[in-house]
Amino acid sequence: MLVISRKVDQSIIIDGHIEVVVTDITKDGVRLGIIAPRDVEVHRREVFEAIAEANRASSGQQSAPVQDAAALIRSRMPKVRITRGR
Amino acid sequence: MVQESILLNFPKGLAGFPEFKSFSLFEPKGGYPLKFLQSTDQPEVSFVCMDVAAIKIDYEVPLGDEEAELLGLERQEDALVLAMVVVPEDPRGMTANLAGPLVINARTAEGLQVMLDANKYPLQYPVFGPKDEIVLSFPKGLVGFPDLKSFRLFEPAGGYPLKFLQAVDQEEISFTCIDAGAIKGDYDFALDPEDATFLALEKPEDALVLAMVVIPEDPRKMTANLAGPLVINVRTCNGRQLILNPDQYPLKFSFILER
Numbered sequence: 648m649l650v651i652s653r654k655v656d657q658s659i660i661i662d663g664h665i666e667v668v669v670t671d672i673t674k675d676g677v678r679l680g681i682i683a684p685r686d687v688e689v690h691r692r693e694v695f696e697a698i699a700e701a702n703r704a705s706s707g708q709q710s711a712p713v714q715d716a717a718a719l720i721r722s723r724m725p726k727v728r729i730t731r732g733r
Numbered sequence: 734m735v736q737e738s739i740l741l742n743f744p745k746g747l748a749g750f751p752e753f754k755s756f757s758l759f760e761p762k763g764g765y766p767l768k769f770l771q772s773t774d775q776p777e778v779s780f781v782c783m784d785v786a787a788i789k790i791d792y793e794v795p796l797g798d799e800e801a802e803l804l805g806l807e808r809q810e811d812a813l814v815l816a817m818v819v820v821p822e823d824p825r826g827m828t829a830n831l832a833g834p835l836v837i838n839a840r841t842a843e844g845l846q847v848m849l850d851a852n853k854y855p856l857q858y859p860v861f862g863p864k865d866e867i868v869l870s871f872p873k874g875l876v877g878f879p880d881l882k883s884f885r886l887f888e889p890a891g892g893y894p895l896k897f898l899q900a901v902d903q904e905e906i907s908f909t910c911i912d913a914g915a916i917k918g919d920y921d922f923a924l925d926p927e928d929a930t931f932l933a934l935e936k937p938e939d940a941l942v943l944a945m946v947v948i949p950e951d952p953r954k955m956t957a958n959l960a961g962p963l964v965i966n967v968r969t970c971n972g973r974q975l976i977l978n979p980d981q982y983p984l985k986f987s988f989i990l991e992r
Contacts, residue, residue, distance in 0.1 A: 685927040688873075690976050698961035698976055699877025701984050705945035705958070706878075706908045713909060714891040716952040721786040721894070723989050724915070725793035726812040727801075727836055 740773070741837060743844045744803070748833055753778060756844075758815075758837075767818060770835070782815040785834060788860050790894045791915040794834050794847055804838045804845055813837040818860065828857035868901065869965055869972045872931075876961055876974050881906065884972075886965075895946060898963070913944040913962055916988040920959060922977055931973060932966050941965040947985070956985035 651659055658668040664684055671678040681689050709716070738759035746753050755773040766787045771779035785792045794814055796806070806812055814836055816829035832854040837844040866887035874881050883901040894915060899907035913920050920942070924932065934940050942964055944957040959982040965972035 688976075694960075694976060694979060695876060697979060697984055698958070698974075701945055701947070701958040701961055702875055702877050702908065702974075704947045705910065706906055709909060709948035710950040711948050711952045713889055713895055713897075713948065716946075716948045716955055717892045717895045719952050719955075719989060720790060720911075720916075721784070724786055724790035724894075726786070726809055726814045727794045727796050727806065728809075 739842060741770075741842050741844045743835075743846070745845060747780075747835075747846050748848065750778070768815065770815070781818045781820060782835065783818050783829065783860075785814045785816045785829070785831065787893060788816075788829055789831070789858065789915075791912075791918065792831060792834075794836055794849070796836065796847065800836075800845060800847060804836060804843050805841050806836075806838050811838050811840045813839045816858070819857070825861050827860040829860055830856050831858045832856045867967070867970060869898075869970050871963075871972045871974070873973060875908075875963075876976060878906070896943065898943070909946045909948065910943040910963065911946050911957055913942045913957065913959060916944070916957055917959065917986065922962070922975070922982065924964070924975075928964070928973060928975060932964055932971065933969060934966055935968075939966050939968045941967050944986075953989050954987060955989055956987050958984050959986045960984045 653659065653669045655669055655672055658666050660666050665687060666682040668680040668682070669677060670680045683689060738757050741756045741758055743754050743756060745751065750772075753772045753774060756770045757773055758768055758770050760768050766783050768782050768784075769779050770782055792814070794812075796804070804812075814834050816831055816834055818827060818829050820827050832849045832851040833846055833856075834849070835844055835846050866885055869884045869886055871882050871884060873879065878900075881900040881903065885899045885901060886896055887899070888896050894911055896910050896912075897907045898910055924934075932940075942962050944959055944962055946955060946957050948955050960977045960979040961974055961984075962977070963972055963974050
């Protein structure tokens with residue numbers, strides 16, 4: 648891993664077109680600004696991993712048969728709504 | 734769920750058939766999910782119908798006070814909602830009438846045909862239309878699966894409203910998902926400009942938004958991931974998985990228990 652020291656308002660350039668700027672440093676953490684082309688996706692790692700994990704959980708073997716789950720959804724979803732003065 | 738023949742009383746008859754008030758509802762052998770509603774006075778008068786939940790889970794019948802009273806419906810779980818079905822020569826073109834549902838109190842066996850606004854509720858809702866398998870392209874893959882770019886989306890047998898999203902190149906990988914709007918009516922998020930350009934959605938009906946589903950051992954605890962929706966343009970068959978803020982959109986939305 649490459650480790651670089653930076654001060655507030657200093658930045659690094661990645662691949663010639665992505666800039667990461669240190670905007671603030673406090674005792675709780677570092678604030679980073681990212682300047683990148685629109686098609687470069689930037690995510691907090693823990694969020695990205697949580698979604699990847701949710702994807703993995705939804706792929707492959709589910710613990711109960713899909714047909715049972717589907718029947719349960721069909722029986723529980725909205726049917727009637729009693730409204731006044733329709 | 735109705736297994737055997739049950740006797741139903743429609744005190745107001747059916748639209749166009751006010752004289753028929755007593756019907757027997759049964760499932761013809763091998764006819765699931767279709768049911769027959771047959772007049773007990775004139776057995777040659779019978780209607781084909783089906784449970785609306787089998788074709789549109791987010792369908793809800795607004796009932797006026799008077800109708801609710803007539804049906805004696807106290808709990809929504811007692812309601813059985815059927816739609817009349819028209820079966821054309823090619824059964825794949827089957828349609829259901831969602832503007833004139835039959836609402837039945839399964840506890841008392843009293844029924845009523847409710848007339849809804851046909852501008853809001855389709856008279857001919859396709860039973861099969863959107864269920865055909867489609868092949869989708871996800872040029873960026875899915876989160877955690879960047880190499881999977883082409884998927885088949887289809888409904889497993891008896892699986893409505895769940896769908897499978899199966900990787901074309903690795904058929905052993907398939908994801909279980911559901912129409913997100915159907916489980917959370919107010920589900921809404923903004924597309925950033927780059928996603929909007931890629932998806933090129935021109936009309937709201939071109940958009941299909943799916944959420945990944947996890948089914949635990951107790952299916953009542955099933956959850957859908959609303960933080961990583963799959964947004965698909967069904968016209969171009971292009972899709973992308975978005976990453977939303979999990980503080981605002983739950984990663985594990987218990988859509989059965991939270992109802």
